Amino acid sequence: MNREPRWAVFFTVLVALVAQALPLWPWLDNVRPSFIALVIIYWGIFAPHAGGIFAAWLAGLALDVFKGEVLGQNALAVALLAYIAISLHQRLRNQTLVQQSLFVFAMLTFNELVVWAIEGWSGKAVSTQWRWIQPMIGAMLWPFIALLLGRTHSRS
Amino acid sequence: MAVFGSGGGRNLGGRGPSFGFRFFCYAVISVVLMFYDKRGGWLETARYGLQAAIYPLQLAVNSPSAAWRWTRENFATRESLQREVDALRMQLRDQQLVTMRQAALQAENATLRGLNATQPEVIEKRLVGEVVNVETSSMRQRVLVNRGGNSGVHPAQPVITGDGVLGQVLRIGPFSSEIILLTDSEHALPVQVLRSGVRTIALGTGRGTLLELPYVPQNYDVKVGDLLVTSGLDQVFPYGLPVARVTSVTRDPAEPLAKIQAATLARIDAEREVLFVWARANHPASPATPEALAVEAPQQ
Numbered sequence: 001m002n003r004e005p006r007w008a009v010f011f012t013v014l015v016a017l018v019a020q021a022l023p024l025w026p027w028l029d030n031v032r033p034s035f036i037a038l039v040i041i042y043w044g045i046f047a048p049h050a051g052g053i054f055a056a057w058l059a060g061l062a063l064d065v066f067k068g069e070v071l072g073q074n075a076l077a078v079a080l081l082a083y084i085a086i087s088l089h090q091r092l093r094n095q096t097l098v099q100q101s102l103f104v105f106a107m108l109t110f111n112e113l114v115v116w117a118i119e120g121w122s123g124k125a126v127s128t129q130w131r132w133i134q135p136m137i138g139a140m141l142w143p144f145i146a147l148l149l150g151r152t153h154s155r156s
Numbered sequence: 157m158a159v160f161g162s163g164g165g166r167n168l169g170g171r172g173p174s175f176g177f178r179f180f181c182y183a184v185i186s187v188v189l190m191f192y193d194k195r196g197g198w199l200e201t202a203r204y205g206l207q208a209a210i211y212p213l214q215l216a217v218n219s220p221s222a223a224w225r226w227t228r229e230n231f232a233t234r235e236s237l238q239r240e241v242d243a244l245r246m247q248l249r250d251q252q253l254v255t256m257r258q259a260a261l262q263a264e265n266a267t268l269r270g271l272n273a274t275q276p277e278v279i280e281k282r283l284v285g286e287v288v289n290v291e292t293s294s295m296r297q298r299v300l301v302n303r304g305g306n307s308g309v310h311p312a313q314p315v316i317t318g319d320g321v322l323g324q325v326l327r328i329g330p331f332s333s334e335i336i337l338l339t340d341s342e343h344a345l346p347v348q349v350l351r352s353g354v355r356t357i358a359l360g361t362g363r364g365t366l367l368e369l370p371y372v373p374q375n376y377d378v379k380v381g382d383l384l385v386t387s388g389l390d391q392v393f394p395y396g397l398p399v400a401r402v403t404s405v406t407r408d409p410a411e412p413l414a415k416i417q418a419a420t421l422a423r424i425d426a427e428r429e430v431l432f433v434w435a436r437a438n439h440p441a442s443p444a445t446p447e448a449l450a451v452e453a454p455q456q
Contacts, residue, residue, distance in 0.1 A: 023289060052175070068326070071203065080183070
């Protein structure tokens with residue numbers, strides 16, 4: 001039972017953090033999806049016990065520190081994603097990648113909504129229309145990310 | 157929520173509290189964090205430590221571009237280096253011409269002001285830092301510099317480059333500091349038109365080197381090409397640091413205010429080295445103090 005891919009979770013979250021913080025050209029930066037959210041959704045579905053909500057929360061907090069956002073903003077949003085993915089993991093596991101993509105799209109949009117709402121509350125004045133494109137890009141990337149992450153652990 | 161609760165609670169339970177309860181706890185912690193982060197205070201200390209923890213990762217993120225720069229610099233051809241040296245030599249000569257009469261001008265200035273001795277330079281101390289990470293999206297224009305609290309850097313410290321004002325320190329860690337550029341759309345800088353003395357506020361736009369001056373009435377004296385310098389009224393920057401040059405002035409008779417745009421003198425994207433500066437206290441050009449800015453109550 002204690003064969004949870006904890007190290008895989010740790011390293012993939014780290015890679016996602018780097019991927020998200022990597023300085024890019026502004027046009028590419030605008031369409032960059034939340035890799036942290038994608039990775040957390042994946043682990044929520046396929047290894048709900050490995051990292052759980054705590055790993056998600058910590059990853060979100062790291063992102064907050066990294067990006068200099070209000071502490072707890074991404075932590076809350078990502079923990080929420082992990083919670084929903086874990087709650088629905090048995091149903092989602094048996095879906096095809098395309099069906100999962102639809103769920104991921106909804107989740108990423110929800111994530112943006114939460115972050116956007118918190119930004120609004122905390123008084124961040126500026127936003128960009130591009131952020132509503134990002135979930136779509138993320139959903140399109142989902143099959144590849146799911147296949148890639150599937151190689152890091154043995155599926156039960 | 158009932159669906160989530162039953163799925164998470166029953167089937168996965170047996171190992172501590174249910175996922176729903178755990179999530180609730182993390183949500184509460186997050187909200188508390190957000191609340192105190194906005195309020196300031198003890199969380200600043202926590203953030204200071206977290207910055208140190210995350211700094212290696214920030215360096216790692218920057219390593220590809222650093223490696224690329226290193227490679228390019230090391231494989232630079234002799235001709236290109238020669239060209240660079242020539243350009244720098246020429247620049248040095250020009251600068252020398254500009255500063256040649258500085259001592260004489262300072263003495264003259266002191267005489268005009270009725271002072272016995274010349275004032276020392278307003279910038280008392282400076283510290284060179286290297287940019288390790290740049291973020292220039294339309295929403296955020298920030299750079300990370302490899303100097304922090306351990307080097308004496310403090311929040312709201314002016315940061316300049318050889319060309320002009322770059323921004324100010326937003327947040328510090330022990331080894332690093334985050335600098336908000338003056339082009340960030342959340343940044344506003346009190347400036348003064350050097351030629352006419354008009355004072356206003358330059359707002360960042362999030363686009364390239366562009367600044368906007370939205371609060372200048374139609375009839376104020378601002379022209380294209382005017383140099384904007386810091387006015388010192390923000391209690392952060394000393395007076396007279398070059399900021400930007402006015403690039404366009406549009407006066408629409410229907411509007412009460414003129415539309416003015418300016419381009420920063422500092423090359424926002426290209427800068428690798430920045431200067432943290434400490435202004436001398438009690439200097440005529442040092443940042444205004446709250447007492448000096450306080451409006452006195454009218455005498456009865």
